[in-house]
Amino acid sequence: MAVRLEFLTQDPEEIALATRYWAMDEDGVYLEKVSELVPFREITQSGLIAKHARTFCQAFDENQACNKCEGPILVTSRTDAKKQFQRSEAPCEACSGALRQEELERRRAAEIELQKQLTSRIDYMRTVSISYADLTDDQRFILLAIDALITPRLAHSTFTEGSCEALAPWEGTSYLTRLFRAGVIWDDPEAARSGTYYLHDGKLQAITSSLQFFLPPDELLGRGAEALETVTERQFTDPEVMTNLWLDYAVGDVLRYLLDQCRVYNHDLDYEDIEKIKATIRFGLHTYSVSQLWFVMWKVVRDAASLANREYYNRQKAAATIPNKIRKQIEWADKQGGIDRCWDRPEHHIAGSVGMAFLTLFEIDEFTGGKQALAKFAQLSAKASTEEVQGVASNFMQGALSRNVSLWAMEQFAGLIRAGFDTNGALDELVRLNPETFSVAIS
Template structure:
């Protein structure tokens, strides 16, 4: 018999039942049907017999060997027996037990190594302080927007990325991570969800969705409402930071609308196409409003849908024309064609708490023209400067000071960055000087 039996009973009737159940001829055909073995005591259904037999008899198939130790494989029912010799695809019971024990040992060692790596991170997170007064203007605006969403959790507790989903129309992950990279927000492994942190090839990784973030205490005033309240009334003058944050937010607002339009027409843009669109949108927002860019998104999506109905276009090839169509619409607008500015926000499309902060502090919304916004931020950077200084005198002072200090190249690069951000020549010079006061003493 190919099946070897190992009895756990001395009951003659049970032994006889097991032998009859497993009895087969030389071809591997069972000699008796299961139904012929019933009833047996309280067992009356064929489906219950195999389970009942397993209680007092272990069966090992001589035709199956474990691929780990080459031992016989234990089987639970007739259907598992094989008619010819072969290696099993799974380990035998003893090997499975050994593998589980080894895996538990490795897991315990991994947990210990992870805890050892996380302990100093938690300790450092709990002891770190930052200067709220030194925070960049855009960091303060993002924090104000987060506070508008989660309230006291920002100042006294911890929060997750999920809590910030309504920071912008496209979520809040990128903005929260920006603060995390700057050290404005920290994470404490001790309060994170299970499996938030893990080791991979000796490196510590984390799953952002499971991490818990918090705002560390202020250097002077600690943590809480009193320390943070000063930031609500601080003077915001960093034109470059404010401009870039407005553009980041506005791009998200426009892209949310484009995704909405594409979903209506069944259009799918790949990552490369989306990157091109974001670049074009960001460029357009330096001059036009979010609502005007919405109009362009509506038009190009509609035009691409009409194009897809033509026999020589597929839906995919038509959608691929959207980035070029956006740039074309911006070219037409730059040449004097008026863009509609009354486009309304769709019902499910929120402005987000960051949009509300921009509105509360600067009166900006989806109808604010990009050129006006950049001019507004540029004007903020001129606060506190000496307007009696002539532009030519200012430029001469700037060049002489940077040349004498041997820092002309980084100073010119900083000046160029501010001009690209939309500042005028004079405003860019003043902003560069304000950021490097030691050069002009």
Template sequence: MIQRYWAMDESGQFREKVSALGEVVQLPQGVTLAAFIRQRCNAFDENQICPQCEELVEVRNRSQACKSALRSTTLCTRCRKERDALALEAEKTKAAELVSVLAEYRRTQACHVVDYSAITDAQVLLLSALDKAVTPRLTNAGFTLADCRGLAPRYFDEFVETLKSAGLLLEDPSKAKPGTYYWNGDEVWQISAQVAYLLMPGSAGVNANEVIRSLSARVYTDRDGIFNLWLDYAVAAVMCYLGDQCKWYGHELGEQEWDEIKSTLRAALHTYSVSQLWFVAWKVVKDAASLASHQYYNRVKAAATIPGKIRRYLERVKRESIELRYWSRPEQQPGGTLGMLFDEVFDIDEDTSGVAATLRIARATGQEHADEIDAQLCAPIRDLMIDALALDAGTSVMLRFAELIRAGYDVGCAVEEIGDSLQREHADDHSAQSSSAGQQS
């Protein structure tokens, strides 16, 4: 049977068909003739020569056999086993090297410590919100980007990247899934979605849980930094709703169009609330959907009008003093832990206008009257600098200013003291010059 299965004529054709041979032997259920033959023999094709050792190449079925002699591109069984053994050994070596590289990378990161009392207010808020989103994995178990979805309605990965770029998060390869890190040539690459992160160690003797507790006691003072973080969050909230509406109506926008919309919304959020811009998003997307049904439009052309429609509608609202409606929060869109934190600390939510948000953050940071103070100091500082430059005393004025600040003077008192001193020196010089002129005459 084996000989009949492999028998070929002078033209390289098999003498008997498999279907005919299958009727000769009663095969068990599910067993093919090729498997039956393969279990009982090793067949070598005289028309195929191993390119490495020039031995005959083994074939497992008829489809692998050649009709005429040729130099095979397939290795023989022995050479293939040797090659596979070498490849396996090289793979084990590279795997061991990867483990060593990742361990060293982990140790290098862990050697760095962060003075959490010196990080910005915005970073404190982000870390606190991230802790609420991934508790307790921020401090001990490790977390991935997918675990951070509860941080914000959209762009949560960008918020995490902000913390990573600031050196507040470390990668922990030991907590990542197998295969997260791999060799690409001589470089170690990673699958970003599977990277595991941890909170960067604090100062010596301070564990991660104590760091989180210290963050909750922060006294916020950076009005501008916190407001910019609010704008980042508010843009994410509006863009999430806009994206859902576009998906509902089948509108597809390009990356450049999304970026254009983000810029427009960020500027508008200085004045309006998130819920008011939800209404704008709903109205514009619905108008674009209606436009798509017109004779000379289609869905692609209609979607392309959305960035311009948002901008023009906001311009009209401002020009005609139109009162924007407040839109309810979509059920499928939670606010995220960052939004909850803004509500808890600053009493800011989706219905808070940009103007009100600015005032509430200024009040909470003790900067409510900072602009008024800056305005009061503007004229005295300008006059002092003019006098200093006129008298060629710029260097001495700056040194004296630094000396007074170190001594405990506030800015206003230091400016006044230096100004009075300059005027006295100028008056003394003028008097001395007048006396000298009188003696000469």
């Protein structure tokens, strides 16, 4: 018999029944039909025999080897037994119990380690601070847009990724991600719901959509509305980062329109196609407005839809032509003197809080030409230079007046101008040559 029996009873009749139930010949064929085993005491239905037999007998199939300990596998009915030797897919009952216990202990250890790392992160978050004065222009601009969207939570409380979806028409939460990766925005484990944090390879990880974010206090001013005002009210002076931020936003604005049109006509664009299109759009935005490029997107998608209906074409092949068609349309417009049509923003297509901030602070939107928009940011450099020179000049005059050498200082300044120095260069040269006289300027 390939099935080994272990009896849980001393009742001769029950032992006999179990033996008859499992009895088989050398070929693994059962000697008696189950229907021949009834009636047995109060049991009259053959379908209940196996269930009853399990209460006083355990059967181990020696034709099945446990994949862990190689011992026989416990079977509960005739159909479970095998006629030929094989390794079981599942471990035996004893090994399964041991594996369950190991998994339970592993989970307990992981939970202890998770709580340990969470406690450490919570303690750190209670002390973390940043320098608002060191924030870059694009970081401050994004904070301003977030504040407009969720005020007053940015200054006083926490907020989620979902709160920032309306920052931009396309991938609005990516602006929050920028700040998070740069260490401007942090996560608050204490405010997050259970299950947000977990361990992966022993390291603390989190489900981003469940995180609770917050703006840390300034290292000097602390946290609150007044401290936040120092971020949002300071003048923007970096043309490069603001230009790039505008182009990032405007590319997303155009791409959102394109993808909406592609959904209408059932065109699927893969990742590489989208990356090519983004580069082309960014190039076009140096000359054209967002609304003009919306027209280009509309035209190209319509052309692709028409192409898909031609013989030997399909939607996939037609969609693959879209990146090059966009590039050709912009090249054609450059040669022909521009794009003479523009589209209005669709009703369901928001400008987002970032877009509204650009309109408020720089008076640019989807209708502003590319050259005009970039010129707005180029002016930041000239403005910053003027303010810097004014600061140096003010310190220079204070130093001269305080030491009663204003006439001499002006004569020296005029001489340097005649020698070819510009205003800022002449002031710097005077301070360098006479540091004690103009100590205010270098304090």
